[in-house]
Amino acid sequence: MTDPLAAAISVLRSGWVFAVYLDALLLVSFAVPTIVRAAHVSYARAVPYVVGGSFALGVFSIVTGFYNGITDEPFAIPRYVTVLWAGHNPYTYPLVFDYTQIQFLAPPVTLHSDTTLVYLPLSMFVQVPFTGSFGYKGLSLAAWLATVYLLRRERWAVLVYGGPVPALVAANGFNDPIVLAFLTVAFVAPVAAPWRRIAEYVSLGMKQFAPFVAGVYYLFRRQWIRFALVVLVTFLFVLPFLLWGPFAEIFCSVFFVPPNACASGGSYGPGTVLVMHWNYYLWPVWLGALFGPRLYRWCRSPEGERHFRRARARLDARWAAHWRRLSQLWVMLAAYAAGYRAGFSPSAPIPPDSDPLPPDVGNPFADWSPTVPPRSPGR
Numbered sequence: 001m002t003d004p005l006a007a008a009i010s011v012l013r014s015g016w017v018f019a020v021y022l023d024a025l026l027l028v029s030f031a032v033p034t035i036v037r038a039a040h041v042s043y044a045r046a047v048p049y050v051v052g053g054s055f056a057l058g059v060f061s062i063v064t065g066f067y068n069g070i071t072d073e074p075f076a077i078p079r080y081v082t083v084l085w086a087g088h089n090p091y092t093y094p095l096v097f098d099y100t101q102i103q104f105l106a107p108p109v110t111l112h113s114d115t116t117l118v119y120l121p122l123s124m125f126v127q128v129p130f131t132g133s134f135g136y137k138g139l140s141l142a143a144w145l146a147t148v149y150l151l152r153r154e155r156w157a158v159l160v161y162g163g164p165v166p167a168l169v170a171a172n173g174f175n176d177p178i179v180l181a182f183l184t185v186a187f188v189a190p191v192a193a194p195w196r197r198i199a200e201y202v203s204l205g206m207k208q209f210a211p212f213v214a215g216v217y218y219l220f221r222r223q224w225i226r227f228a229l230v231v232l233v234t235f236l237f238v239l240p241f242l243l244w245g246p247f248a249e250i251f252c253s254v255f256f257v258p259p260n261a262c263a264s265g266g267s268y269g270p271g272t273v274l275v276m277h278w279n280y281y282l283w284p285v286w287l288g289a290l291f292g293p294r295l296y297r298w299c300r301s302p303e304g305e306r307h308f309r310r311a312r313a314r315l316d317a318r319w320a321a322h323w324r325r326l327s328q329l330w331v332m333l334a335a336y337a338a339g340y341r342a343g344f345s346p347s348a349p350i351p352p353d354s355d356p357l358p359p360d361v362g363n364p365f366a367d368w369s370p371t372v373p374p375r376s377p378g379r
Contacts, residue, residue, distance in 0.1 A: 022070075025165050026281040030288060032159045033368070042369035043155035050159055051148055054167035058141045061171035062134065065102035070278060072113050074136035074173025075099040080117045081124040090117035090124065091241050091250045099133070118253055121237050122205030123175055137173040143181035144170035147286070150184045156365045157289035166282060174279040179207045180286050183214070187290065204230060205237040208255065209283055293365035299335050307335040 036046040061068045076095060083090040096114045103109060117124065128135035148162040170177040185191065186200035203210040211234040218227040242250050299308035311334035 022278045023281050026169065026278065026285060029160050029163045029165050029285050032163045033156050036159060037368055040370045043159065043367050044369070047155055047158050047162070050164075051145075051162040054162055054164040055141070055145060057164050058144070058167040058171035061168055062137045062141065064104050065106075065108075066104040067168050068137075068172055069101040069103065070172045071174055072099070072111070072115070073175055074133040074140070076113055076115055077119070077123055077175060078127045078129075078132065078136055081127075083117075084124065089241060089244045089250070091253050092116060092246065116253065119175065119207050120205050120210075120234070120254065121241060122202060123207060126175075126178055126202070126206060133173060137171055140170040140173050140175065140177045141167065144177040147177065147181045147184045150181075150189050151289060154289075154293050154365070155367050157293060161286055161289040166285060169279055169282050172279075174282070175207060176209075176279045176282050179203050179210050180282070182206070183210060184286075184290065186214075187217075201233050204234045213283070213287070295332050296365050299332050304335055308332070311335040 032050065033043070036043060036050075039046075060066055075097075079095055079097065080090045083093050083095055094114055094116055096112075098110055098112050100108050100110050126139075128139050131138070144161075144167060148158055151157040151161060166177075182199045182203035186196045186203065189196065189199070200214060204214065211230050215227055215230045218224075218230060238250075238254055241254075244250070298304045311332075315334070
């Protein structure tokens with residue numbers, strides 16, 4: 001039996017089927033624009049129905065428990081601050097409590113939680129006071145909707161991130177949509193620069209993925225001072241708790257997955273971490289929605305066109321015709337990598353929101369309507 005087949009059978013036998021199903025369902029969000037095109041519906045007409053239906057599904061999930069209760073974050077995160085107010089370090093002092101989770105078409109269940117804080121410190125404070133888990137789930141859903149609004153000029157992006165599965169992630173009360181809303185403000189919101197910096201710094205203090213994304217972004221743009229600020233600001237948020245100690249245990253809780261692996265001597269394997277964390281897959285969906293159209297515009301700009309043409313020519317020569325559409329992303333990434341190796345520095349920040357891109361046969365991210373002919377293969 002081959003190793004990949006043995007691994008697949010092991011996953012199916014281990015009870016991870018539901019987790020794998022949820023992970024795959026979230027990544028299918030990238031197919032929503034394709035489904036809309038297959039139905040011969042314009043993006044402009046589809047967006048209100050997709051976003052409105054997804055929001056309604058999120059509210060329905062919160063109220064009824066439909067596909068809900070997958071995480072204890074909406075119950076635990078608002079409570080961590082009470083540990084801090086009681087004079088304990090939330091990274092070392094356990095938060096122990098019972099909570100009731102409603103279920104769809106089934107009686108509510110009482111669950112037990114015994115955890116320490118595993119996120120960055122500001123995550124404790126971004127909440128709606130005195131509203132409990134329903135307030136936190138509502139905040140997460142509102143943050144998802146705010147992000148969709150900020151992406152509104154890119155209808156392809158709205159259809160991807162504004163679909164029903166990202167809305168369900170938010171309705172479950174994961175803190176990721178809240179962090180992503182702050183990052184979206186930092187990167188693309190048409191607001192003054194100081195407000196962008198504030199939103200970015202808040203995200204850096206909430207969850208470990210945010211400094212990684214911001215840091216890689218600034219490295220790719222050769223903005224070394226910004227990169228240094230990301231590292232510094234993140235460290236300053238954690239520093240008081242590191243000094244509170246014990247240093248090694250807190251450092252491990254903040255910067256390693258799983259958080260207690262160093263102290264306990266045990267660890268989840270990478271496969272377990274990736275499969276069992278449905279919310280992790282929201283990040284690539286958001287990254288694709290935000291940066292896909294912008295990366296394409298760079299590739300077709302005077303700055304990136306020559307790199308794009310060379311990369312496309314190389315891949316067109318190697319890939320069969322029916323794979324060329326799937327190679328579009330690799331062409332863009334290869335073009336950017338070639339430009340980066342050539343030493344270019346982007347001449348401007350991420351383009352701010354503007355009017356929706358007009359329908360364009362050659363642009364897979366542009367606005368679409370049934371009157372526009374389909375893209376030719378490899379273009």
